[in-house]
Amino acid sequence: MEKEKDYIRDIAEIRSMMERSSKFLSLSGWAGVMAGIYAIIGVYIAHKLFHFNPGETAYTSTTPGSWPDNFTNVFSLALSVLILAIGTAIFFSYNKANKRNEKLWNPTSRRLLVNMAIPLVTGGVLTFILISKALLDLIAPFTLLFYGLALYNAGKFTYGEVRVLGLIEIGLGLIGAYFTGTGLLCWAIGFGVLHIIYGIYIHYKYEQ
Amino acid sequence: MKVSIDGLYKAFESRIRLGIMSALAVNDTLDFNSLKEFLGVTDGNLASHLKALEKEAFISLEKSFVGRKPNTKYFITKEGKKAFDNHLRALEQLIKSQK
Numbered sequence: 001m002e003k004e005k006d007y008i009r010d011i012a013e014i015r016s017m018m019e020r021s022s023k024f025l026s027l028s029g030w031a032g033v034m035a036g037i038y039a040i041i042g043v044y045i046a047h048k049l050f051h052f053n054p055g056e057t058a059y060t061s062t063t064p065g066s067w068p069d070n071f072t073n074v075f076s077l078a079l080s081v082l083i084l085a086i087g088t089a090i091f092f093s094y095n096k097a098n099k100r101n102e103k104l105w106n107p108t109s110r111r112l113l114v115n116m117a118i119p120l121v122t123g124g125v126l127t128f129i130l131i132s133k134a135l136l137d138l139i140a141p142f143t144l145l146f147y148g149l150a151l152y153n154a155g156k157f158t159y160g161e162v163r164v165l166g167l168i169e170i171g172l173g174l175i176g177a178y179f180t181g182t183g184l185l186c187w188a189i190g191f192g193v194l195h196i197i198y199g200i201y202i203h204y205k206y207e208q
Numbered sequence: 209m210k211v212s213i214d215g216l217y218k219a220f221e222s223r224i225r226l227g228i229m230s231a232l233a234v235n236d237t238l239d240f241n242s243l244k245e246f247l248g249v250t251d252g253n254l255a256s257h258l259k260a261l262e263k264e265a266f267i268s269l270e271k272s273f274v275g276r277k278p279n280t281k282y283f284i285t286k287e288g289k290k291a292f293d294n295h296l297r298a299l300e301q302l303i304k305s306q307k
Binding site: 007008010011013014017018021101102103106107 | 230231234306
């Protein structure tokens with residue numbers, strides 16, 4: 001009897017070690033919820049207070065677009081949302097890793113970040129190119145697309161659900177790129193609503 | 209004899225060695241510090257278990273330098289993977305037969 005228990009424990013430990021050494025599982029659900037809330041507040045401020053409303057101009061105008069007067073405001077707002085979201089993610093993940101007796105900066109988190117970095121940096125550089133060409137309408141769908149690609153890639157190295165999230169973000173990005181008028185709405189859904197749903201799901205599935 | 213009657217490998221009797229094999233089975237390579245972190249063991253302890261597995265030719269290592277710091281990467285060998293798979297199968301068989 002005692003032996004049997006030992007074998008079962010051996011198998012359980014093998015499985016746990018394989019998972020722990022190949023996947024980063026300290027991603028926090030709450031960080032997702034918070035990031036979603038920041039994104040929605042950000043879109044609300046951009047839309048209502050700064051009257052930022054990207055339209056169809058990217059495809060229809062033959063002359064280069066121009067920057068609206070409020071562009072610096074919107075840009076600093078977007079940057080603040082990004083920094084807040086990343087900061088919160090690091091903070092919550094750090095706490096979660098501590099609770100799980102893991103380090104935040106370990107081989108699995110490194111691998112996760114490296115695999116996300118290539119699509120993300122590409123998307124970031126492209127965003128600056130779009131800004132320099134004043135093609136502002138395309139920024140929201142393109143950030144969704146590259147974020148989606150990064151998540152899809154990252155799904156192999158963390159919760160499998162991240163892959164699904166990535167695919168939906170890609171879908172939203174494509175919709176936003178076709179119907180440029182819906183770009184901001186798609187962005188609010190992709191970075192706001194989806195993050196909140198995903199965060200709650202992760203929290204109830206893995207953090208209870 | 210490396211293998212006992214029930215098909216279990218003697219080399220994997222230790223939990224730490226089993227842990228090393230599990231981690232290396234799903235990673236191309238792992239360095240000493242990563243293994244240490246995953247297993248939560250002391251340097252000396254880990255080193256002696258790694259030596260034992262290396263002696264059985266179940267794992268191998270590759271030494272290189274990161275800047276001036278020596279960096280040793282461990283990886284599982286073909287034989288090691290085979291032995292580990294056999295060991296897993298034997299464990300599953302034992303659990304099944306005891307039910």
